[in-house]
Amino acid sequence: MSEVRTAFKIHLLPNNITFICHEGQTILDAALRAGIELPHGCTRGGCGVCKIRVKGKVDFGRVSRAMLTDQEKESGFCLSCRAVPLEDLEISLIDGASAKVIQHDEFYSFLFKTRTNL
Amino acid sequence: MPFRISRLGYVEVRVLDLDDALDFYTNVLGLRLVERLGKKAYLKTWDDQLAYCVILTESDTPGMVRAAFRTVDPEDVDYYEKKLKQYEVPYEVIPEDYKRGKALRFKTPSGHTFEIYYEIEVPGNFLPKESPDPWPRDLKSDAINPPKIDHTLITAPDPTKMIKFCEEVLEFRATEYVVNSDGQPVAAWLYQARQQPHDLAIIPGREAGMHHFAFHISSAQDIFKAADIMVMNDVKIDWGPGRHGITRGSGIYFFDPFGNRIETFGGYTAYLYDPGAKPIIWTEETMGKGVFYYERRLVESFLTVYT
Known part of the structure; x- marks a missing residue:
């Protein structure tokens, strides 16, 4: 019997990649585990380095108001290290560039096809 | 002086x-x-x-x-x-x-x-004043327990001006500088009466930014135990355990639950700075090794990630 977990799909542009984020998991954690190198710093909502554009509902989490203002929340930004999806999302980097993607088969994940960063 | x-x-x-x-x-x-x-x-x-x-x-x-x-x-x-x-x-x-x-x-x-x-209550440490043992018996065995606060590293939009202010007005002395191609200090490690490598350090960055504040942890054993405790508690480690070329200190950068960076810092092997001795100079080319001695390069997060 496998446990059924709620999951949301996150579509990353312009890479055009979709990855899975489990309920309660942050966008950053899901991305890194999928081999997608979203920029990040303190991973605790303080430094603002992981700010991305987001379309869709998220729980913004506990973040620095200086690094993510109320206006930014309303205009579609979030800190990926704290933001938890509440529905399927579309995300992109602030500058619109492609995110770096690690090919699993290139190195160490050949055993488990997964990686942990946090 | x-x-x-x-x-x-x-x-x-x-x-x-x-x-x-x-x-x-x-x-x-x-x-x-x-x-x-x-x-x-x-x-x-x-x-x-x-x-x-x-x-x-x-x-x-x-x-x-x-x-x-x-x-x-x-x-x-x-x-x-x-x-x-x-x-x-x-x-x-x-x-x-x-x-x-x-x-x-x-x-x-x-x-x-x-x-x-100057004036602050001086209740003393957690040891008796008479014939104390070297450390309190009731230290939490799975906590880091640094004995003292050490220094803070802050960011300045015009670091050269801030360094000059700290030296001239506040009378800090420099142990080490990073200088630019014009020979101007753009980062400085400044000390006071304790004559440890630094009480205050300044690097370029945002106004009123705090890069980190630090607590003293000196022995290799204690540094590695501190790192163990961080992992046991899911604390995000930013760097280390490692060594700085500047100050020769060994430490760990880690974040509190809100992204404030803290350092355990100590073990600056035989670091003796005598007043009047010339400060140590690091340059743009060597500062990678100055900041992260073993890595020998500055990672971007050193200059971009802070609160």
Whole structure:
């Protein structure tokens, strides 16, 4: 019997990649585990380095108001290290560039096809 | 010239949730809670003689509220008041604060709030005054338990100006500089009467930014145990355990639950800086090794990630 977990799909542009984020998991954690190198710093909502554009509902989490203002929340930004999806999302980097993607088969994940960063 | 500042006395740091902060700062870092008063909590290390060395204040944005330096003698506060007047630095006299007497409060060219004070309650450390053992028996065995606050590294939009201010007005001495191609210091490690590698350091960056504040952990055994405790508690480690070329200190950069960077710092092997000796110089080419000695390069996060 496998446990059924709620999951949301996150579509990353312009890479055009979709990855899975489990309920309660942050966008950053899901991305890194999928081999997608979203920029990040303190991973605790303080430094603002992981700010991305987001379309869709998220729980913004506990973040620095200086690094993510109320206006930014309303205009579609979030800190990926704290933001938890509440529905399927579309995300992109602030500058619109492609995110770096690690090919699993290139190195160490050949055993488990997964990686942990946090 | 005599030393008139003894050390970094306390830092006030903003946290997003005081309950969670206290859990981290007491149970993981191992500071002792002195008192919680509303949205503020006062804490100290086990070997601190003074009333407190860290103030946590609940806010919606992490970062530094103020850094306070304690003078060697009471009259040194008057000396600095004259100096602030002489250099036309606007300041306030704060008559008293929690367990503390008079302080001079002013804004630095980097936008930070600094205080200079002497009077503070001196309840002593957590050891008896008579024939003490080397450490208290009731240290939490799975906490980091640093004995003392060490230094803070802050960011300045015009670091050269801020370094000059700290040297001329506050009379910090430099142990080490990073200089640009014109020979101007763009980062500095500055000390006072304790004559340790630094009480205060300055690097380029945002106004009023706090790169980190540090607690002393010196032996390799204690450094690795501190790193173990961080992993056991899911604390995000930013760098280390590693060594800095600058200061020769060994340490760990890690984040509190709100992204404030903290360092365990110590083990600066045989670091002796004699007043009058020339400061050590690092350049743009060598500063990678200066900051992260084993990695030999500056990672971007050193200059971009802070509160």
